[in-house]
Structure formats: C-alpha cells, structure tokens
C-alpha cells in the first residue's frame with residue numbers, strides 16, 4: 498500500500514491533494530510523500546505514522562529476513578557452469594532493460610508530478626511544457 502494511505506474511514510487516498518497546515522498551500526500528496534512529508538512550499542513537517550516512518554527508512558533493497566533454520570530445508574537445484582553461463586547471457590539484456598525502464602518510469606513520474614500541479618494551477622500552459630520538452634529532449 499502506498500505511503501499516506503491506510504485502510505479505514507476518512508483516509509486520504511494516494512493521488513489527492515493535501516492542504517498544508519502552516520502555509521495553507523495545496524500540495525499533491527504524492528509530492529509530499531516523496532519529500533518525506535515535509536511541505537515543499539514552507540518546510541512544515543507533517544506528522545508521520547510509525548508505518549510511514551518505517552516506509553521512509555526502507556527502500557527496494559529492504560527485505561524480510563529469512564533465518565538459516567527456515568532456509569536450510571528448502572531444496573535447491575544447482576545448475577552446471579555452462580547452463581549458468583547460458584542463463585546469464587540470455588537474461589543480462591533483460592535485466593538491463595528492466596533497469597532502464599524503471600529509470601525512465603521514475604523520470605516520467607517525476608516530470609508528471611512536477612508539471613501536473615503547475616498545469617492545473619495555471620502557472621504553466623501546455624505550450625510552455627512543449628517548449629520545455631523540446632529544449633530538454
């Protein structure tokens with residue numbers, strides 16, 4: 498479940514706007530979450546739940562620990578070196594594609610989250626964005 502959402506009544510679903518308690522600016526909740534729950538306009542610190550704090554401290558590399566006792570009884574097939582080599586050769590390009598796609602996806606999401614509030618507020622017009630993309634691209 499994304500940060501900032503919770504099951505139950507009156508929760509704020511991901512993708513909505515949040516009003517800053519200090520500066521009263523309207524902030525995209527995803528932008529607020531990505532800014533560690535600190536208002537990007539005035540620096541106000543929003544309250545974090547324990548789960549949100551843990552989520553902020555962990556990343557995609559964080560995993561649940563498996564003890565040796567639980568791990569040992571799991572049967573494992575160990576392939577021969579030629580099979581391993583063949584596997585690596587076939588899968589390496591796929592892994593590179595995954596990494597590239599994730600990078601591109603993050604960049605596009607960041608661009609969307611930067612531009613969307615500005616477009617909605619009227620701060621930017623589509624024409625400005627097209628010019629920006631032409632210059633960047």
Ligand SMILES: [Zn+2]
Nearest residue numbers: 517520536539
């Ligand atoms: Zn604020």
